[in-house]
Amino acid sequence: MTATQTPPPTRPPRGPVPKPRLSRMPRKPSSFDTLTLVLAFTLIAIVCLPLLQVVIGMVWKDGEFTFEAIERTLALPDLWTLIWNTLVLVIASSVCAVVIGFLLAWVNQRTDARWGLLNDILPYLPFLLPPVAGAVGWIMLLSPTSGLLNVWIRDALSLFGVDLATGPFDIHTWYGLILVYTVYAVPYTYLNISAALESFDSSLEEASRLSGAGYLRTLRRVTLPALAPSVGAGFLLSTWFGFGMFSIAAIIGTPAQIDVIAVRIVNLLTFSYPPDEDLAIGLSAIVMVFVGLSYYIQFRILRSARFGSISGKSTQHNIIRLGPWRPVVRGLVLIYVLGSTVLPMIGLFLVALNGYWTPNIDWGGLSLDAFRSTLIHDPSAREALFNSLGLGIVGGFIGILAASFVSLYVQRRRTALGAGIDAAIKMPASISNMVIAVGILLLLGGDPFNLGGTWLILLIGYLALYLPQASIASDAAVAVVGKDLGEASTVSGARDWKTFLRIYAPLMLPGLIGAWALLFIRIVGDLTASAILSGTENVVLGFRILEVFNGGSYAELAALSSTLVLITGTVLLFVIILSKRFGVAKTQSAPRTRKARR
Amino acid sequence: MQHAVQIEGLTKEFTRRDGTRIRAIDDAAITIDPGEFIVLLGPSGCGKTTLLRTIAGLENPDSGRISIDGRDVFASHNRTLVPPEQRDLSMMFQSYALWPHMTVRNNVRYPLETRRRPRIARKEMDRRALEALETVGIGELSGQYPGQLSGGQQQRTALARALVNGSPVILFDEPLSNVDAQVREQLRAELLATQRRLGFTAIFVTHDQNEAMELATRIAVLDQGKVQQVGTPAEIYRNPATAYVATFIGTTNEISGTWDPSQSGFSTDAGPIRSSSLTPETASARILWRPEDGKLESSRPSGPNTFEVTVTKTLFLGLHTEYVVRWGKASARIWSSEHHRFCPGDQAWLSVSPEDVMVFPGDGAQPTEAEAAEDTPPQSSAVLSEAAG
Numbered sequence: 001m002t003a004t005q006t007p008p009p010t011r012p013p014r015g016p017v018p019k020p021r022l023s024r025m026p027r028k029p030s031s032f033d034t035l036t037l038v039l040a041f042t043l044i045a046i047v048c049l050p051l052l053q054v055v056i057g058m059v060w061k062d063g064e065f066t067f068e069a070i071e072r073t074l075a076l077p078d079l080w081t082l083i084w085n086t087l088v089l090v091i092a093s094s095v096c097a098v099v100i101g102f103l104l105a106w107v108n109q110r111t112d113a114r115w116g117l118l119n120d121i122l123p124y125l126p127f128l129l130p131p132v133a134g135a136v137g138w139i140m141l142l143s144p145t146s147g148l149l150n151v152w153i154r155d156a157l158s159l160f161g162v163d164l165a166t167g168p169f170d171i172h173t174w175y176g177l178i179l180v181y182t183v184y185a186v187p188y189t190y191l192n193i194s195a196a197l198e199s200f201d202s203s204l205e206e207a208s209r210l211s212g213a214g215y216l217r218t219l220r221r222v223t224l225p226a227l228a229p230s231v232g233a234g235f236l237l238s239t240w241f242g243f244g245m246f247s248i249a250a251i252i253g254t255p256a257q258i259d260v261i262a263v264r265i266v267n268l269l270t271f272s273y274p275p276d277e278d279l280a281i282g283l284s285a286i287v288m289v290f291v292g293l294s295y296y297i298q299f300r301i302l303r304s305a306r307f308g309s310i311s312g313k314s315t316q317h318n319i320i321r322l323g324p325w326r327p328v329v330r331g332l333v334l335i336y337v338l339g340s341t342v343l344p345m346i347g348l349f350l351v352a353l354n355g356y357w358t359p360n361i362d363w364g365g366l367s368l369d370a371f372r373s374t375l376i377h378d379p380s381a382r383e384a385l386f387n388s389l390g391l392g393i394v395g396g397f398i399g400i401l402a403a404s405f406v407s408l409y410v411q412r413r414r415t416a417l418g419a420g421i422d423a424a425i426k427m428p429a430s431i432s433n434m435v436i437a438v439g440i441l442l443l444l445g446g447d448p449f450n451l452g453g454t455w456l457i458l459l460i461g462y463l464a465l466y467l468p469q470a471s472i473a474s475d476a477a478v479a480v481v482g483k484d485l486g487e488a489s490t491v492s493g494a495r496d497w498k499t500f501l502r503i504y505a506p507l508m509l510p511g512l513i514g515a516w517a518l519l520f521i522r523i524v525g526d527l528t529a530s531a532i533l534s535g536t537e538n539v540v541l542g543f544r545i546l547e548v549f550n551g552g553s554y555a556e557l558a559a560l561s562s563t564l565v566l567i568t569g570t571v572l573l574f575v576i577i578l579s580k581r582f583g584v585a586k587t588q589s590a591p592r593t594r595k596a597r598r
Numbered sequence: 599m600q601h602a603v604q605i606e607g608l609t610k611e612f613t614r615r616d617g618t619r620i621r622a623i624d625d626a627a628i629t630i631d632p633g634e635f636i637v638l639l640g641p642s643g644c645g646k647t648t649l650l651r652t653i654a655g656l657e658n659p660d661s662g663r664i665s666i667d668g669r670d671v672f673a674s675h676n677r678t679l680v681p682p683e684q685r686d687l688s689m690m691f692q693s694y695a696l697w698p699h700m701t702v703r704n705n706v707r708y709p710l711e712t713r714r715r716p717r718i719a720r721k722e723m724d725r726r727a728l729e730a731l732e733t734v735g736i737g738e739l740s741g742q743y744p745g746q747l748s749g750g751q752q753q754r755t756a757l758a759r760a761l762v763n764g765s766p767v768i769l770f771d772e773p774l775s776n777v778d779a780q781v782r783e784q785l786r787a788e789l790l791a792t793q794r795r796l797g798f799t800a801i802f803v804t805h806d807q808n809e810a811m812e813l814a815t816r817i818a819v820l821d822q823g824k825v826q827q828v829g830t831p832a833e834i835y836r837n838p839a840t841a842y843v844a845t846f847i848g849t850t851n852e853i854s855g856t857w858d859p860s861q862s863g864f865s866t867d868a869g870p871i872r873s874s875s876l877t878p879e880t881a882s883a884r885i886l887w888r889p890e891d892g893k894l895e896s897s898r899p900s901g902p903n904t905f906e907v908t909v910t911k912t913l914f915l916g917l918h919t920e921y922v923v924r925w926g927k928a929s930a931r932i933w934s935s936e937h938h939r940f941c942p943g944d945q946a947w948l949s950v951s952p953e954d955v956m957v958f959p960g961d962g963a964q965p966t967e968a969e970a971a972e973d974t975p976p977q978s979s980a981v982l983s984e985a986a987g
């Protein structure tokens with residue numbers, strides 16, 4: 001035994017410890033790390049350089065400093081109408097989405113009308129019914145003369161002696177547009193508020209109840225203020241979605257002559273000759289300003305008030321018994337979910353199967369003719385379908401693979417570099433998709449790259465736009481595996497590659513397949529990047545739907561949209577089965593919980 | 599003799615999310631000989647895990663030196679840094695970190711597969727894996743997946759994986775904290791027996807002082823990233839280097855006093871107290887002694903440190919009875935194997951031998967001894983004899 005180091009009690013107190021030299025010793029990067037870093041910087045470049053291009057484009061043109069783009073944008077005669085329309089649409093739909101999202105979340109978390117399926121369906125709505133298809137579906141339902149839902153309502157009303165020639169609803173109006181925006185914004189608000197309600201420390205509420213406040217008072221004074229951050233986050237996401245939304249505005253707003261900025265940007269770049277890049281840049285800048293502004297407002301709100309703490313663990317909450325109201329509330333929730341997803345799909349499929357758009361469905365004569373003529377006999381639609389599928393498969397694969405390498409790096413080496421990479425990759429989520437697509441076109445579309453209208457520019461565009469989603473999904477897959485399992489392998493003497501292949505890859509696989517599928521759906525259903533980056537030669541599905549909308553038959557439009565829904569629906573079903581089967585979201589780090597789950 | 603592990607001047611800072619810097623390891627030094635069972639002991643958050651992880655190479659220190667088996671694996675002065683996979687260590691994780699997609703046998707075989715030289719045949723690997731599993735008593739489970747095992751079996755699997763490639767140094771990060779008390783006792787004994795038999799050097803992290811006492815050949819007590827004392831369990835207990843170590847290990851009675859040269863002792867609320875340990879350099883002192891070192895008698899004993907006290911509470915704790923006594927403004931806890939000798943309200947004489955009185959520099963901020971005694975809740979298994987008496 002070595003001598004003990006017991007100092008005598010009289011030992012003088014030790015002087016201050018010399019400040020350590022903070023010599024960060026970078027470990028020699030392994031080949032695995034090197035590859036990861038190369039991938040990470042490539043991904044960051046395809047997101048950040050286009051943004052930079054837009055920013056520079058505002059003040060720099062043909063080698064000189066100029067405010068021309070900004071001046072011309074400000075001189076647009078209908079600029080203020082554009083801005084006004086966009087703001088009204090985005091804010092109104094976000095407010096509606098917050099209200100609906102809160103009600104749904106509250107019913108589902110705090111009343112006995114809760115319905116587990118809601119949690120499974122609502123978040124997936126934008127995947128199941130991509131906005132471009134959804135917008136077409138809503139037209140099929142609510143067009144004033146031949147909208148199916150309108151006709152059914154008119155038929156029902158005539159039973160009571162009320163005869164209408166058109167209506168009662170018209171999708172091509174402000175309220176129609178806001179309705180569809182709202183439907184697509186609700187998942188953002190619902191998810192945020194629902195998560196906060198679930199993790200809300202209910203002892204705060206109990207304390208309020210015990211001090212004599214009734215349920216409603218507690219809700220108003222305690223619960224709602226504590227939920228403000230998540231309501232704010234939901235609202236922010238919803239405005240972010242609204243500012244960048246192109247397909248719904250193009251398909252529903254244009255016939256109603258409601259112009260918004262996003263649609264104008266696409267028109268300037270894609271449907272005008274020659275494309276007017278200056279104005280597109282100027283309008284993109286306005287979008288960026290608004291997105292920045294909504295961040296700032298949220299930041300101020302969060303800072304100005306002290307919010308109740310949301311404890312991490314979910315606690316048992318009081319479930320309100322609705323009594324006789326329970327079936328009513330359930331019915332309303334069901335109507336909302338069906339109305340927002342199933343109805344538009346029914347509209348699409350009925351018109352596609354019927355062959356032409358008429359209120360009088362010939363139930364016996366439904367056929368696949370429209371699908372046949374669209375998909376088989378129309379070469380451009382067929383090409384669009386193959387392009388989209390190919391891009392979805394390849395883009396999804398590349399995106400997920402790269403994102404998972406980066407996620408692994410960020411999780412395993414918690415360095416400043418890792419944190420920086422993580423932030424840079426998730427940044428497009430906070431800036432507008434629209435603006436990045438514009439930047440990519442400006443950067444790569446013309447000289448010297450001349451990638452305009454090619455497969456490659458589309459691939460880059462999709463990767464840049466949907467990278468944040470891929471990154472978040474692969475983060476989740478890495479988190480499922482946890483840090484310990486990798487470290488146990490390293491301590492066992494395995495190098496990085498071996499640890500990746502033997503430990504991380506097999507354990508992350510189910511999560512990554514799910515992430516791939518979601519990325520695939522995003523790419524196939526995309527219209528934002530497609531409308532800006534896909535030329536007329538290299539058409540993809542979303543763009544083809546837009547073309548047909550601008551000048552084609554409704555049956556063809558419905559058939560194309562239905563095809564899109566069928567593809568995304570099938571892949572989504574596969575994701576849900578996969579995640580149920582493998583429990584993608586379950587953690588495996590703590591043995592106790594793992595045992596308890598079995 | 600080559601040291602198994604040697605650590606010098608090791609420092610590691612973390613930056614929290616809010617930007618505050620926290621020194622998880624602060625100028626730590628410790629030397630560990632082959633075959634030792636070293637326990638790093640300290641309260642939660644004192645930097646035990648971080649210290650262990652820097653030895654493993656999973657965390658990079660800011661400065662200092664770590665050598666394993668005479669080879670520097672980290673040295674800030676010449677920028678040496680050996681990656682974890684080349685340090686030839688094993689580690690048993692708090693969460694066990696068993697790979698859920700591999701069978702128990704494949705989990706245990708894995709460290710053998712990663713060895714680059716000398717290569718071993720697959721058959722031999724399987725044999726050794728099975729041997730390791732039999733060492734920990736679960737040879738029959740080799741075909742199971744970790745998810746199908748109980749907590750104790752998972753733990754044994756993790757132990758087998760740590761043992762399998764015969765690493766000379768094995769690190770343990772609170773590996774026994776996730777199983778229930780009975781299994782823990784048993785695994786502790788088995789772990790100790792295995793270590794003695796195989797002779798590896800164990801570095802074991804825990805916050806549980808009983809566990810530390812039972813396992814350790816030497817204990818290193820940590821506080822806020824600093825190594826406070828390294829010594830055998832007996833040394834740590836009988837000769838604590840600081841008041842922190844004294845109060846963290848075992849139970850103490852504490853009172854503050856000031857040095858009074860005229861009495862060659864300390865004057866305190868409890869009266870004059872003498873100690874055979876050295877006097878502190880500061881005038882004020884923290885005076886500590888252990889409950890088992892106090893003697894309660896019904897007649898006045900001779901000698902110093904004798905006080906007339908009133909018994910206020912008695913607590914039957916099985917092995918001993920705890921008597922809470924009070925005199926003047928002071929109170930203390932006494933453990934005695936003589937049960938039911940006194941009842942609450944009785945008068946008695948308390949004496950503490952000067953050899954058993956520990957003295958440390960005072961800092962004035964400590965709670966007075968009376969508060970400390972009353973704030974401590976009695977053990978749940980205790981039988982209160984106040985009603986009986």
Ligand SMILES: Nc1ncnc2c1ncn2[C@@H]1O[C@H](COP(=O)(O)OP(=O)(O)O)[C@@H](O)[C@H]1O
Nearest residue numbers: 612613614622641642643644645646647648649
């Ligand atoms: N990665 C980290 N980032 C920031 N702080 C950390 C990190 N790891 C540990 N710490 C901090 O360092 C201190 C020591 O942590 P740890 O070694 O885990 O303590 P112990 O294992 O003794 O409970 C704690 O205050 C902890 O919060």
Ligand SMILES: [Mg+2]
Nearest residue numbers: 646647648772
């Ligand atoms: Mg720890």
